[in-house]
Amino acid sequence: MQIPRPLAVAVVSLLAFAARAEEPRPPLPRWAPSIEAGLADAKARGQAFMVALNMDNEAGNQRMLDEVYTSEEFRAASQKCVVAVASLFQHRLLPDAKSGARVCERFGSVTCEQHRAIEDVVRRQWLGRGPKDDVESPRHIFVAPNGKILFQRVWTIEKEDLAALMLRASELCTPERLERWDTLEGRLERAIDPIASVREIALGELIASDDPAVDGKLKETLKSVKDPRIVGSVLAAFAAAGTPERRAIAHDGLTHKDPVVRTMVIHAMGRSGAADHLPLLLARAGKEKETAPRASLYRALGVLGKDDEAAAKAVRKGLGDSDETARANAFAAAAPWAAEKAVKSAARKVLVEGGSQEIRGIAVWLLGLSGDAGLVKTLEEYKSSIGRWDWKLTRAVDAAIAKLSGKDVPNYETYAAWLVQDPALSIAR
Ligand SMILES: [Zn+2]
Numbered sequence: 261m262q263i264p265r266p267l268a269v270a271v272v273s274l275l276a277f278a279a280r281a282e283e284p285r286p287p288l289p290r291w292a293p294s295i296e297a298g299l300a301d302a303k304a305r306g307q308a309f310m311v312a313l314n315m316d317n318e319a320g321n322q323r324m325l326d327e328v329y330t331s332e333e334f335r336a337a338s339q340k341c342v343v344a345v346a347s348l349f350q351h352r353l354l355p356d357a358k359s360g361a362r363v364c365e366r367f368g369s370v371t372c373e374q375h376r377a378i379e380d381v382v383r384r385q386w387l388g389r390g391p392k393d394d395v396e397s398p399r400h401i402f403v404a405p406n407g408k409i410l411f412q413r414v415w416t417i418e419k420e421d422l423a424a425l426m427l428r429a430s431e432l433c434t435p436e437r438l439e440r441w442d443t444l445e446g447r448l449e450r451a452i453d454p455i456a457s458v459r460e461i462a463l464g465e466l467i468a469s470d471d472p473a474v475d476g477k478l479k480e481t482l483k484s485v486k487d488p489r490i491v492g493s494v495l496a497a498f499a500a501a502g503t504p505e506r507r508a509i510a511h512d513g514l515t516h517k518d519p520v521v522r523t524m525v526i527h528a529m530g531r532s533g534a535a536d537h538l539p540l541l542l543a544r545a546g547k548e549k550e551t552a553p554r555a556s557l558y559r560a561l562g563v564l565g566k567d568d569e570a571a572a573k574a575v576r577k578g579l580g581d582s583d584e585t586a587r588a589n590a591f592a593a594a595a596p597w598a599a600e601k602a603v604k605s606a607a608r609k610v611l612v613e614g615g616s617q618e619i620r621g622i623a624v625w626l627l628g629l630s631g632d633a634g635l636v637k638t639l640e641e642y643k644s645s646i647g648r649w650d651w652k653l654t655r656a657v658d659a660a661i662a663k664l665s666g667k668d669v670p671n672y673e674t675y676a677a678w679l680v681q682d683p684a685l686s687i688a689r
Contacts, residue, residue, distance in 0.1 A: 289369075291369050293344075294344075306430075309405065311382055337426040345367050348383075351372050386401060400412060444474065451478060466497075495524070499537065510529060510537075511525075558590040560593075562593025563593075584619055589680060595673065622656075628663040633665070
C-alpha cells in the first residue's frame, strides 16, 4: 500500500505511542525528602547535592521526566551525586512499590508536600524570588554539602550532559577545593574548568573584580589551554567588562585561528550591548569565511548596529549570503530594517524560491515586522501553499499575519530565536 509520507510518519508515531503506553515507566531515582536530608546525605557520602526544578504542563519539563530522570545515565549519576526534586504542583498520591507509603505519582519516592517545601526554599532562599514570580524551569542547581551553591544550569539538558554536570559537581566537592572556592586561586582554577556552567560563574566574578592584576593572571592562565571552548569563554567574558580598555581584551578572539573561539567572542560582543565593539565587528564583516562566526556576526551587528548605516549595509548584504545558515541568521538580524524595501523584497524572494524550513520561517517572521499591511494577502496565499505537517512554518505565518493586522502578538521579537538559533548558543554548552 502506498501511504503519502507525512501520513506514514503520523501512523508510525501513533503506533510507537501506543506501544509506549503499554510499557511501565522506567523507575525514577530516589529523591531526597528535604533540603536538610539531601545536604546531610551529601556530607556523609562526600558528594554534591543537586536539586532539579520541574513544572507541570510544559513540554521541556515533561521531557526531563520522560527521557532524562528515568534514564540509565541519570540513575548511574545519582549514585555519585545526591538528588532532590522541586515542584510547586500538586499531584495524585499512589502507594510506593518499595515502602507502600503514599508518594507523588509524578516523581515517586517523595510526597507532593515534600517537593513543594523544597521548591519554596529554592525559590525564596536560593533564587530570591517571591511566591508569584516566574522561575525559569527546568533548572538544575548544584550545591556543596555545606549548603553553598556551586553553579546552576537553566533550561532542558540532555541526559549525558546532566550526568556529566553531576559527576563534575561531586568532583569539585573535595574539602580543599571548597576551601579555596572564593579565593582568587580557586576562581582562576574554575575559570578554565571543562564544564561551561562552572566556568561562567568564576569568570563573572573575576571580571567583576575590575582588577588589572586579575586580568593579567587570567590571560596568563589561557596560555596553557588548548580547548577552544575554554579560550572562547574566557575571551568572551572580557567582552562584558566594565571599561573599553578591558572589553578590548576580547578583540584578540576575533582573529583567533579557531572558528569556535571567533563565534563565541562575536556572540558575547553582541550580547554585551557595548557600542565600542561595533567598529571591530564591522571590520570583520566581509572577511569572515566560516559559517558559524559569520552567522553570529550578522546577529551581533543587528543588535549593536541597529542605528548604524554600515551595520545595516553588512546585514543587508548577508540577506544574499551563499550559505543558507549564515543567510538565515542575517534575516534574524535584519529586524531593525524590516520596513525597508530591499529587505522586504529579499524576504519575499525566499517565499518564492523556497529553501530550508529555517530560512522560510525567518523570512516570514521578518515580513511580519515590516508594518506593511499589504503583505497580509501575500502571506495568506503563501499559507495555502504550505503542507499541514509544516507546523513551525504555519505558526510563523499565522503570527506574522496577526502582527501585520495590528493584533497584539506577545514576544513576537523573540520568535526569531525559536526559528533560527545563533550558532554560538550550541557551542557554549
Ligand atoms: Zn507531586
